[in-house]
Amino acid sequence: MIKKELIKKLRVEPGTKVRLKDYETGWAQTKNLKEAGKEQVKERSKEILTENQALLAEAQQVLYADDRYSLLIVLQAMDAAGKDGTIKHVMSGVNPQGCQVFAFKKPSAEDLDHNFLWRYMRCLPERGRIGIFNRSYYEDVLVVKVHPELLQRQLPDGKRGKSFWAARYDDINSFERHLVRNGTIILKFFLHVAKDEQKKRFLERLDRSEKNWKFSAADLAEREFWDDYQDAYENAITATSTDWAPWYIIPADDKWATRTLVADIVTRTLQGLDLEFPEVTDEQRQILAEARRKLESE
Numbered sequence: 001m002i003k004k005e006l007i008k009k010l011r012v013e014p015g016t017k018v019r020l021k022d023y024e025t026g027w028a029q030t031k032n033l034k035e036a037g038k039e040q041v042k043e044r045s046k047e048i049l050t051e052n053q054a055l056l057a058e059a060q061q062v063l064y065a066d067d068r069y070s071l072l073i074v075l076q077a078m079d080a081a082g083k084d085g086t087i088k089h090v091m092s093g094v095n096p097q098g099c100q101v102f103a104f105k106k107p108s109a110e111d112l113d114h115n116f117l118w119r120y121m122r123c124l125p126e127r128g129r130i131g132i133f134n135r136s137y138y139e140d141v142l143v144v145k146v147h148p149e150l151l152q153r154q155l156p157d158g159k160r161g162k163s164f165w166a167a168r169y170d171d172i173n174s175f176e177r178h179l180v181r182n183g184t185i186i187l188k189f190f191l192h193v194a195k196d197e198q199k200k201r202f203l204e205r206l207d208r209s210e211k212n213w214k215f216s217a218a219d220l221a222e223r224e225f226w227d228d229y230q231d232a233y234e235n236a237i238t239a240t241s242t243d244w245a246p247w248y249i250i251p252a253d254d255k256w257a258t259r260t261l262v263a264d265i266v267t268r269t270l271q272g273l274d275l276e277f278p279e280v281t282d283e284q285r286q287i288l289a290e291a292r293r294k295l296e297s298e
């Protein structure tokens with residue numbers, strides 16, 4: 001597992017006023033890591049990821065059998081920060097039956113006819129399962145805040161001042177509190193990528209034919225709003241990192257680091273729950289013994 005000290009550094013304590021510039025996007029997060037050097041850290045990081053994949057698979061089995069909790073993982077990031085790859089690598093050992101991924105794109109006409117949380121509520125993980133939101137209700141205080149004209153369809157007469165967004169953060173906090181009180185564990189990850197690294201990844205999508213399909217001109221258009229997005233993220237994370245649903249700001253310039261960190265936090269969280277395989281009662285034990293007798297006498 002990764003050192004607790006590092007995980008603590010990435011976790012946004014409730015009440016912290018977040019400035020993203022204070023959070024590193026690179027792998028060298030602590031003095032110890034820096035001294036160890038990139039190659040060694042990368043090597044070890046890959047080993048830890050493999051360990052965690054196995055541990056996570058085990059923990060998920062118990063989560064499923066225990067059937068009291070569910071885990072909701074929220075992934076938010078600028079384009080090309082590595083959400084897809086993170087999901088793929090972190091969840092690679094997990095039984096697909098116990099895990100669901102939902103990617104949220106532009107809302108449909110039906111979505112817009114409801115309150116902003118409606119479409120996300122319908123996709124929440126059932127007890128015993130892990131649900132991953134690739135983008136989430138946070139888009140409604142991110143992309144929508146950067147482009148407030150998007151609200152036109154939802155709230156034609158709505159006010160869009162400070163109090164409007166404060167009310168949305170408040171709604172989100174209450175919503176998450178409701179979920180947590182009902183047995184959902186929530187982990188929120190912001191994959192923090194540098195603007196230069198995004199440029200590099202976009203260029204790669206243009207340069208390499210097998211990556212061309214990933215390039216979207218819309219991503220380039222959103223890049224123009226980089227600073228507005230960083231502001232929106234700072235405000236949202238500041239307002240919604242709570243004891244019951246904390247944010248983690250994950251360095252995302254090195255994909256191996258992102259994956260290892262997310263896997264570690266997810267595994268650690270599941271291991272911290274009081275999960276148990278259901279206890280077999282005396283009555284059930286008798287039924288099992290009876291079944292054995294029957295099979296053996298065939």
Ligand code: ATP
Binds near residue numbers: 084103104135
């Ligand atoms: P990838 O590009 O890796 O396929 P993605 O998550 O970027 O993944 P896209 O289809 O490229 O998927 O983009 C989805 C778009 O939908 C994003 O620009 C996002 O901001 C937008 N979106 C998501 N939720 C909302 C929302 N509630 N209101 C408006 N736009 C939204």
Ligand code: MG
Binds near residue numbers: 079216219
């Ligand atoms: Mg995209």
